[in-house]
Amino acid sequence: GDSVTQMEGPVTLSEEAFLTINCTYTATGYPSLFWYVQYPGEGLQLLLKATKADDKGSNKGFEATYRKETTSFHLEKGSVQVSDSAVYFCALGSNTNAGKSTFGDGTTLTVKP
């Protein structure tokens, strides 16, 4: 079945450091890929998505490229801020039923001033 493997956390960085959170997936067909962010005590917010191979999703300085050849969707940001501290979830979408999305286990990011 479909699966998502995320880089284990927690990840602690200093402000302005470069961020990479690895995400690889196993899937049949050509699913859409997502990154969600969850701030403490809140629900998930869609951060970015890519719907086909070589697409790059970007938002708020975060980027991820849909790499079919390596089945990866790594999240990157060039310079993190304290406000980026949150839990990040990589997800593989179902083209027929969004609720059947497969989520990674989440990676907790803490950015220190």
Add this chain to the structure above:
Amino acid sequence: GAVVSQHPSWVICKSGTSVKIECRSLDFQATTMFWYRQFPKQSLMLMATSNEGSKATYEQGVEKDKFLINHASLTLSTLTVTSAHPEDSSFYICSATVTGGPQETQYFGPGTRLLVL
């Protein structure tokens, strides 16, 4: 756009009582909504798919008589936790897809934290 709200944001109740959680799509119509449960430091677990005008589809292991779902309109789905017990304490999150929009993209509510004493 595509904002989903949940009410209440948190609730504390006594064991044996029932609790209703509302999920609303504020600026779009949602034929389909989803209910998730999230335990501390864990990922989301899909509980059920809520379909407007029809019965919800429950995931394996989720008691349909325990977690009643009603999707009465294109903008509202409710989850009622009946005869709640302390083990039902959790963070409940709903999401929705836009009717006629890309069905792989879901928009999440802010969540409802339930504590059963």
